[in-house]
Amino acid sequence: MGSVGIQEETGLIISPNALKASHTFDAPDRSVRGRTVTTVFYFELTGDKLPDVAGGDDASLAFWLPLGKLDGRMMFEDHYSVITKMLGL
Known part of the structure; x- marks a missing residue:
């Protein structure tokens, strides 16, 4: 997903230089739903303030969450x- 896809899904305008890493997770047993392949992109945002998030149709409840508040028990599968x-x- 490039910066256009990010903008479409989140409303964020991100420089292509912000992409720091990507990885495809494809272990055959990573989901009880069957074989699931997911490609994840890591973007590093700069500046003092995070931009407002306006999630698209399938991400309508998008919001920022500090890393320290992540709770793996509240997340889906892996x-x-x-x-x-x-x-x-």
Whole structure:
């Protein structure tokens, strides 16, 4: 997903230089729903204030959450481990 896709889904305008990493998670047993392949993109935003988020149709409840408030027990399947892997936590 490029910066156009990010803008479409979140309303954010992000420089292509903000992309710091991407990874495809494709372990055959990562989901009880069957084989699921997910590609994750890590963007690093700069500035003192986070931009407002305006989620699109399938992300209508998008919001910023401090990393320290993430709770893996409240996330779907392996999403917490995906985030921690991407951030090197």
